[in-house]
Amino acid sequence: MSSPSPDYTLYLVTGRELLPPGKDYYESLNESLEGGVTIVQIREKNTDTREFLEIAKRSKEICHRYGVPLLINDRIDIALAMNADGIHIGQSDMPIEIARKLLPAGSIIGVSVNTPAEAEEVVKGGLADYVGIGALWATNSKKLTSPVLGIRGVGPILQTLEKTSIKAVAIGGIKSSNLLRSLHGAVSPNGRALDGIAVVSEIVSSHQPSVVAQRLCQIIRASKDQPFNLFSRIYAEPPTAQVLVDSAAHLLRSVKEYRPLVHQITNNVTINQLANATLALGASPIMATSPHEMEDLAKIPGALLINFGTISDKEGMLAAGHYANLERKPIVFDPVGIGATAYRRTTANELLNTWQAAVIKGNAGEIASLIGSNEVKSHGVDSLGSGFSSPKEILCALAKRERCIIVMTGETDYISDGNLTVKLSNGSALLGDITGSGCLAGSTVATFCGAENKRSKRSEPSSGEVEGILAAGDMFVGAIAGVLTLTIASELAAQRPEVHGTGTFLSALIDELYNLTPEKIIQRAKLEVV
Template sequence: MATPKPAIDYSLYLVTGRDLLPSGKDYLESLEESLQGGVTLVQIREKNTDTGEFLEIAKQSKAICHKYNVPILINDRIDIALAMGADGIHIGQTDMPIAIARALLPPNSIIGMTCNTPEHVRQAVKDGADYVGIGPVWATQTKKVAHPVVGVRGLGEMLEVLDGTDVKAVAIAGIKSTNALQCLHGAVSKTGRPLDGLAVVSDIIASTDPRSASRRLATVINAFKARPLHTFSLASPSSYARDTLLKSVGIMLAAIKQNSPLVHQITNNVVTTQSANATLALGASPIMATSPEEMEDLGKIPGALLVNFGTIQNLDGMLAAGRNANINKKPIVFDPVGVGATKYRRDSANVLLNTWQATVIKGNAGELAALANSSEVQSRGVDSVGQGFADPASFVRDLARKERCIIVLTGVTDWVSDGTTVIKLSNGDKLLGEITGSGCMVGTSVATFCAGASLVAAAARSSDAEDGMLARGDMLAAAVGGVLAVTIASEIAATRPGVKGSGTFLPVFIDELGQLTEENILQSANVEIL
């Protein structure tokens, strides 16, 4: 009977590169410190080293790795792996076939394969790989890649190939402590199959303190894996009842009015004034900043970020704002206005969503169909064309799973989902659709309630799980609250004396948004939880 292979922890997978060591830092010292910090698997990569030197480095590395009971793999060179008794090898698409490598290596050796497409993954599984390194996730200076960057969102399709198999997966290229959580959160198959680990190079090797660098990464990875549900919702589907959900919304509204969180908005210049007024009416503080140079400082201020690219004028500012929001665990609401109208808008949305992880994506049927590459609904400029989705509940659920965030589909009826729970909202007056920027104000309101959700969570959160979350608070409830605030306020405003049409409706609507209470929401909300 064959001896079973040892269990391998792929969580924090270090790929070495001596050329990246900081001045004065010894390689073996750096390796040992990285192991002390939490590295669980090591691959020795020496692309430009003579065989004798490579063998000596590999032997010395093995002694240190095994001192900490960490397996060691060799990149490409089976001769080196055999000569020094490595635990396995990692091979690329143009290297020796897995079958031949398996025949040459001792039984139970670990074999990993670099994969850049779902087809690569499928073949690696067929050939008997123990794990696959999938990517490149981001561009990197440590290795020239022959395949284009797939982005975080491209990893899910490759992970789907592994559903039902024992083959493990680690993400590779450009991963560091500041984007590790985004990668873990976003790289999940539709069925929930996650990554098994992250492969890291420069963030550890180039550090003057590799122990701390490894510890930061290990903390993020372990905290993420410890959370039972990797979602922006805090409650299980069965716990969402109408009154409980609306009570949460009311608590968020109270927190907003009491604390006036900052809601940073990079938004459509047509609606800047309306959006700022809506933010103030709800009790929050708006700032409309677009310069990339401001984003690091703004990202540190508690609140939320809204990115509305209706008039895409500063894509670099949007990229920097989102990156810093993710780093500081601030919720991000993305409103891809008119995304289906031009190739530039579609490309820009793709770049943004591969650079940072959105907490909520809000759009009309045409915009979300374009984002999902669905032909079911067409768009004309910022408007949807046609009858809408045949099954909007399934659409928002599926898109939320794909994008790993809350989806808000706006229309005559609004739909909200976190990928499991779907909530149907049927409030709103027709005058809302007759004023400029009503949809943009929904995005503003959702972002404001997300800031409120963060405030509520901050008052009660457990520090044990903080590093495993990209945004703190129940963002499904926040998205529902943001939609209801606008739609219920519109219903109340439409009944007020003096409102004769869209011109008189807008200022009264802002007034009613400012006077909205938890009681209004509980009494008026037309909510169905599916």
């Protein structure tokens, strides 16, 4: 019954121990297939051979009624005895070379992998039909023998498969609440995506497995119907610098018209400055940190800024990002001082694996730490040296890896969506002499992204929200507007006669943000497409 091109879209791994009270295993399997499961693997780690064989035979009959292949986990003797459609083997199970010789021609063979090196070995062997990549998330349905990969650990593995016909299925802790995050984030830098997702407890432990399977299929279809465009507008032709400046400048009117709520979880050094800057631009700030508020706050249109300068509210950051994704609300992530400590790097990794950022903003040292480059060093929260020799290449690579807009601030600012990169040359030297100037940039970027998000949502059809985690609107233009606004305001503030140093400069900066107009932005912007 095995097909040369199995459909791996919704891959069910059974686990009878997870069945809810009163639910029959065969009834659950049948309902799962009715709901849209496309391939099934029978996993029985603690069952004797006779019982395993009986379960596999009856499961095969049910699966084949729906035209769905049935695979056996590990036990090649069971697979041969009941003529299964294939097997799935782990790194410590029977070598694939022997399994391929023993199984009938055309049998499906999948192999578990946890690292790019393991995937490369599978590619070299040329005998596998697919790889099972995991664990994606922490899971209680199976004792893990390898580290949890996280969403962003899948891309390098997929990269090894790019020139092959080997399919890829992600497994481990996947459920409807994190499925879109999994599908969006688990992509190679060149766009190689997953061919399917494997689910265990979300389906097996349900009293209504058909409903759950349908819901999972609906989410997968939604993700395929909406190409992941990296939060940037799809232009008919590459935009000119003037088009981008005009778009960014006019977004200031949207800030004042829509007054987006800019929820800011930030370090306690800059809370007051960020709140005042947000108000000066015409938006509404809130500095809530309790995880208990995050679901309600995410429903108010606007944006979320997560600045982990003091990392004292990690649980709030995790919850806020999760709910912001569900509401398609842009998240601006500012990994302040990420290179300073191992804890900061671990925390950033956890946050970025949990939710999808629309924009990541950092100085050169922070960007270097994120991408794993030694070209730029940092000292605490400050970047050292002259920056990257090829900022465009670095930012494009990071944007493609993180699937979002990247903003790198400094004496010269750069913004990239992975395809288009711009260089911004505005700004006063005094901006770098005040505490939290980088934090202010994150706040202004979040303000404009929030206005763009709210404007775009209002222009969407009223028939209902589009399923997704991608923030509505052009976040690339929002990021440009946020950086230009702050840097141009800083130039105007520095020219004021009452400014004699950093103290008077900061007050003047808030005033200039308040008095800024689209015309001033257009007149003074120094933007170059690179």
